[in-house]
Amino acid sequence: MDQPMSLEDIEAKHRKEKKELQAQIQGLKKIAKNDKTKKKELTTEVAKLESELELRHKEELAALENAPEDDDTASLEDEDEVPKVKVSKAQKRRDKKEQQEKERAEQIILQEKENRHGPRNIEIQSIMNKLKERKLSIFSISSDGDCLYQAVAHQLLATRSKTVSVEDLRKQVATFMRQNKEDFLPFMSNPNTFEMLTESEFNDYCDEIVNTKVWGGQLEIRALSNSLKCPINVIQASGPECIEQGAEFEGPPLIITYHRHMYKLGEHYNSTQAICESDS
Known part of the structure; x- marks a missing residue:
C-alpha cells in the first residue's frame, strides 16, 4: 500500500508541475510568436491552465490537511504535538500574485473586446x-x-x-x-x-x-x-x-x-x- 504523501512531498510535486506548466507555456508562446490571433487566444488558454493547476494544488493541500491520522501514531504522540498542515507565507504570496496576474489577463481580454467593438x-x-x-x-x-x-x-x-x-x-x-x-x-x-x-x-x-x-x-x-x-x-x-x-x-x-x-x-x-x- 502506498505511503501517504507528506507536505514536503506535495510542495515538491507542485513546484515540479509549475515548472512543467511554464515550459509548456513557453512552447505555446513560440508557436504563436508571429500570429496576433493566436497570441490573444494564448492569453486565455494560459489563464485557464494556470487556474486549473492552482485549483488542483489547493485541493491536494486541503485533502492532506483533512486526511485522517494514523491510529498508532496518534496514540504515541500528544494531541498538541500533531503537526498541522499550513500553507507557508511565501506560498500564499505566490498564490496571490498568480491570482492577480490571471485577473489582469482576463481584464485585458475584456478591455480589448470592448475597445474593438466600442463606439x-x-x-x-x-x-x-x-x-x-x-x-x-x-x-x-x-x-x-x-x-x-x-x-x-x-x-x-x-x-x-x-x-x-x-x-x-x-x-x-x-x-x-x-x-x-x-x-x-x-x-x-x-x-x-x-x-x-x-x-x-x-x-x-x-x-x-x-x-x-x-x-x-x-x-x-x-x-x-x-x-x-x-x-x-x-x-x-x-x-x-x-x-x-x-x-x-x-x-x-x-x-x-x-x-x-x-x-x-x-x-x-x-x-x-x-x-x-x-x-x-
Missing part, C-alpha cells in the same frame, strides 16, 4: 476608411477647447503655407459673426430657455469666442470659411459623409474630421494629412 473605435475606423479613399489620414489635435481652430490652422499651413494663430482665427470668427448677425442669430438659442439669443446674449457669445476656449461648432465653421474665403470640408462617421462649407470659394478645401466619441468630454475635431507612399 469610439468604430467611429475612428469609419473615418479612417473614408479618409483613405482620399489618400488622407488623421492628424491628431489636442483636446482643449481650441480643437476646431487648431485643426483649421494646421490645414491652412498644410494646404496654403499660411500661418495663422488660434487667437487670430477666434477674432476673425467673432468679427464676422457680429458683422453678419442676421445670418447667425436665428440659429442660436439660450441653452436654458431655448429662446433665441437676445442682443446682449449674442454679444456675450461673441466675446466668449475671443476671450475663452469655448468649443466651436457648425456656426463657427461657417464663419471661418467665410472670413478666410476658403472651402472647409468636415468628414464624419455618421450622417452625411462630408459636410461642405464655402464651396463657392476657390482653392483646395481645408479637410478636418468630426468625432462624437473621441473623448469622454464630448465632440472633437482633428485635422488630416496626406498619406505618404511608405505609409500606404
Whole structure:
C-alpha cells in the first residue's frame, strides 16, 4: 500500500508541475510568436491552465490537511504535538500574485473586446476608411477647447503655407459673426430657455469666442470659411459623409474630421494629412 504523501512531498510535486506548466507555456508562446490571433487566444488558454493547476494544488493541500491520522501514531504522540498542515507565507504570496496576474489577463481580454467593438473605435475606423479613399489620414489635435481652430490652422499651413494663430482665427470668427448677425442669430438659442439669443446674449457669445476656449461648432465653421474665403470640408462617421462649407470659394478645401466619441468630454475635431507612399 502506498505511503501517504507528506507536505514536503506535495510542495515538491507542485513546484515540479509549475515548472512543467511554464515550459509548456513557453512552447505555446513560440508557436504563436508571429500570429496576433493566436497570441490573444494564448492569453486565455494560459489563464485557464494556470487556474486549473492552482485549483488542483489547493485541493491536494486541503485533502492532506483533512486526511485522517494514523491510529498508532496518534496514540504515541500528544494531541498538541500533531503537526498541522499550513500553507507557508511565501506560498500564499505566490498564490496571490498568480491570482492577480490571471485577473489582469482576463481584464485585458475584456478591455480589448470592448475597445474593438466600442463606439469610439468604430467611429475612428469609419473615418479612417473614408479618409483613405482620399489618400488622407488623421492628424491628431489636442483636446482643449481650441480643437476646431487648431485643426483649421494646421490645414491652412498644410494646404496654403499660411500661418495663422488660434487667437487670430477666434477674432476673425467673432468679427464676422457680429458683422453678419442676421445670418447667425436665428440659429442660436439660450441653452436654458431655448429662446433665441437676445442682443446682449449674442454679444456675450461673441466675446466668449475671443476671450475663452469655448468649443466651436457648425456656426463657427461657417464663419471661418467665410472670413478666410476658403472651402472647409468636415468628414464624419455618421450622417452625411462630408459636410461642405464655402464651396463657392476657390482653392483646395481645408479637410478636418468630426468625432462624437473621441473623448469622454464630448465632440472633437482633428485635422488630416496626406498619406505618404511608405505609409500606404
